[in-house]
Amino acid sequence: MRCNPLYWLLGIVPIAALSWVAVQVQHEDIESDLARRTSEALKRANLTWATPHVSGRDIVLTGKAPEERGPMLAEGHARNVWGVRVAYNRSGLIEHVANYHWSVASDGAGRLRLAGDVPSEQARRSLLDTAKAAFPSAAVSDGMRLARGSVDPDAWLAGAQFSLKTLAGLKRGEAELAELDLSMRGEAATSDAYRRAKTALAKQRPPRVALADEKISLPMARPYTWNARKGGDGFLIEGYAPGDDVRGRLVARAKTLFGKMSFTDRTDIADGAPDGWEKAVVIALEQLAQLKSGDVAFSGRDLTFSGEAADEQVAAAVSRSLKLDVPQNFKIVDRIRYPKPDLFPAGSGYVMGIVNNGAAIDVIGMTPSQAARAALVDAVKARFPGRAVNDKTQVAPGAPEGWQQCVVAGLASLSRLTKGKSLLSDRKLELTGETDDYATSQSVAGDVKAAAGQTCETTVNVAFVGKMKTDLAWKATRAPNGMITLEGDVPDDPARVRVIETAQRIYPGESITDQMKIVGAPPEPWQSATRVALEQLARLRRGDVEMSGKEVMIQGAAESERVADEIRSVLSTDLPPGFKVRDAITVMTGEEKAADSCQTLMRQTSAKGTINFERAKADLTSDSTQTLRDLVEVANECPSFSIEIEGHTDAEGTDERNQRLSDRRARAVADFLTQNGVSARRLSTIGYGATRPVADNATETGRAKNRRIEFNVKVN
Incomplete structure (x- = not known):
């Protein structure tokens, strides 16, 4: 095949x-x-x-x-x-970074953002799983990136996971890890969440994680309310306090004040308390303890205080303490009741009263005759124009001698009060009431006593119920002619006297002009600050120091840079706490020092001698000649400087006449100096009339001091 x-x-x-x-x-x-x-x-x-x-x-x-x-x-x-x-x-x-940084932020609106460095993808997935578990309904944004650093990955991951879990308890916030240093900021949703977050950050952080910064705020309360109620044998407080420590202090203080009463505390903690809140609450508690019963209600900066006092004196004292001691950023409404006593109890004797309730005037009690009754009502109407006057008096014999003088003494000062009463019982006059004008509260007692004289015994109890001023404006000026001028606000009359005494001690022999006014304020730390300011002003050749609230401004010419630096150093260390200093101090040149020496010689020469004029004229008297010749010698020893001649008068006569007279007198002195060898080109004149007094024009001695000639040496 x-x-x-x-x-x-x-x-x-x-x-x-x-x-x-x-x-x-x-x-x-x-x-x-x-x-x-x-x-x-x-x-x-x-x-x-x-x-x-x-x-x-x-x-x-x-x-x-x-x-x-x-x-x-x-x-x-x-x-x-x-x-x-x-x-x-x-x-x-992956990239290596020198400063390993990671952050997480929750906006409170359902969004969570992770950002920064993570050591591995496994760590990233772990953090995302933790974020979704801690914030189940949040939309998570992953902005993290892989990065190598020197940080321990296991410790870092524990810190980041702890941050996420802690942040989940806040309403909003953010956390940061810088290496293993943890910072967290945010607002807690509730007071319990605030406490849990604070405890976790303080005591439950993973090993090796340090707390670098923590700013967890309490939930905000709007309005910020706090209430206390005293009634029967029970005491209740409720509302908010700005922290557990403050809450504890307030509870302890309340238990001390109301220890025998059953106590209920229903307060919680929240943010949003106004400045000075704790001080205001403590003062309100202390005053509530003075009442038989009452309520305190804070809503933001509004304080409503109501209750029942044992008598008018207690009510007035509580009201006064609230208005003086509670920080001035709070608006206070007090509704303190008290039982009204019988004005004229049985056996009071011959009595008469005038009561000003703030709206109408009641005239009550006894008058010796119909004529006296009518005159009294007319006098009350004249003192209180536009006010309703209710005549409730009755004619009765037996008025003590001097009755009318005592009634008028009480009426005159009662009209200066916002409300009050003047009660005359036989020869005892009692005036009580309140005013929002501090100067009035200080002067009424003396005025009543002076008006009554020896006719009756006086008792005065007037409460100041206005707001104490804290932003006082005050100034001291040291002029080249040696005059010290004090002007602006002072807390009270004792403080005013002490400031003048301090100035007299610091500037012996110099003329001190007081243009200060009493406004009503705490004397300290204002008084200590003015003392330091006056002492440092004395180290300047001329200048001024001005205080506005707690700000001090000093300016003028110092003899050397060393003196200027020493003044600045003292003011920065010796002023009371809270005061701030600014300065515009310059250092005198050699020419200015020479002019200052000439100024001193001119002032000393004129002060030791006499410069007089014929009454109401500009003609120099013969006893002025020697002083003026001495001034010629001093002026010619300082040929490089110009001289301004000031004319001053007292306050008698019209302003226009005094102005012209002061001009002519200054010119007369200039003419004498020129005729005796001082160059006319160096001299100038100015008249101030009665506008710059150095003493009280109400006395002859004061008027004599105000009629004067002064010399100012100036650099050309």
Whole structure:
């Protein structure tokens, strides 16, 4: 039999095709098997960052390792897989950063953002799982990136997970990890959440995680309310306090004040308390303790205080303490009641009273005659124009001697009060009431006593119920002619006297002009600040120091830079706490020092001598000649400087007449100096009339001091 080659060829072709297909199928199975087993080996070695790519029996590794030995470890594990012929390592390292930083922020509106550096993909997935568990309804934004650093990955991951879990308890906030230093800021949703977050950050942080910064705020309360109620044998407080420490102090203070009463505390903690809140609450508690019963209600800066006092004196004292001691940023409404006593109890004697309740005037009691009764009512109407006057008096004989003088003494001062009463019982006059003018509250007692004289015995109890001023404006000026002028606000009359006495001690022999006014304010720390200011002003040759609230401004000429620096140093250290200092101190030139010496000589010469004029004229008297000749010598010893001659008069006569007279008198002195050898080009004159008194024009001695000539030496 012959073999046909064509038939063999036809048989071989399908066999070859089938063999090729079988090889291809087996090749893919081999690659898939190698890839699977290599991935499993890498996973077991915790090298999931590496991705194997198989070609035949060759493995190519890609990816970025979180540590330097990672690529080498991955290559070794890939080579050890059975069936792998060659392993090619094309992996790299993730970026290295010097300052490892990670953050998370929750906006309170359902959005959570993760950002910053993470050490591995496994850590990233772990943090995302933790975030979704802690914030189940939040939309999580992943802005994290792989990065290497010097941080321990396990400790870092524990710190990041702790941050997420703690932040989940806040209404909104953010946390940051800088290496292993944790910072957290945010607002708690409730007071319990606030306490949990504070406790966790203080005591439950993972090992090695340090707390760098913490600013967790309480939930905000609007309005910020706090109430206290005293009634029967029980005492209740409720509302908000700005922290557990403040709440504890207030509870302790309340228990001390109301210890014998049953006590209920329903307060919670929240943010939003106004400035000075704790002080205001303590003062309100202390004053509530003075009442038989009452309520305190705070709403923001509004304080409503109501209750029942034992008598009018207690009510007035409580009202006064509230208005003087509670910080001035609070608006106070007090509604304190008290039983009204019988104005004229049985056996009071011959009595008469005038009562000003703030709206109408009641005239009650006894008058000696119909004429006296009518005159009294007319006098009351004149003192209280536009007010309703209710005449409830009756005519009765037996009025004591001097009755009318005592009645008028009480009426005159009663009209200066916002409300009050004047009661005359036989020869005893009692005036009580309140005023919002501090100067009035200080002067009424003396005025009543002076008006009554020896006719009757006086008792005065007037409460100041206005707001004490804290932003006083005060100024002291030291002029080149040696005059010290004090002007502006002073707290009270004792403080005014002490400031004048301090100035007299610091500037002996110099003329001190008092233009200050009493406004009603706490004397300290204002009084201490003015003493320091006056002492440092004395070290300047001329200048002024001005206080506005707690800001001190001093300006003028110092003898040297050393003196200027010493003044600045003393003011920065010796002023009471809270005061701030600004200065515009200059250092005198040699020419200015010389002019200042001439100024001193001119002032001393004129002070030791006499410069007088004929009454109401500009004619110099003969006893002025020697003093003026001495002044000629002093002026010629200072030929480089000009001299301004000031004329001053007392307040008698019209302003226009005094102005002209002061001008003519200054000119008369200039003429004398010129005629006796002083260059006229160096002299100028000015008249001030009665506008710059140095003493009280109400006395002859004071008027004599105000009629004067002064000299100012100036650098040309």
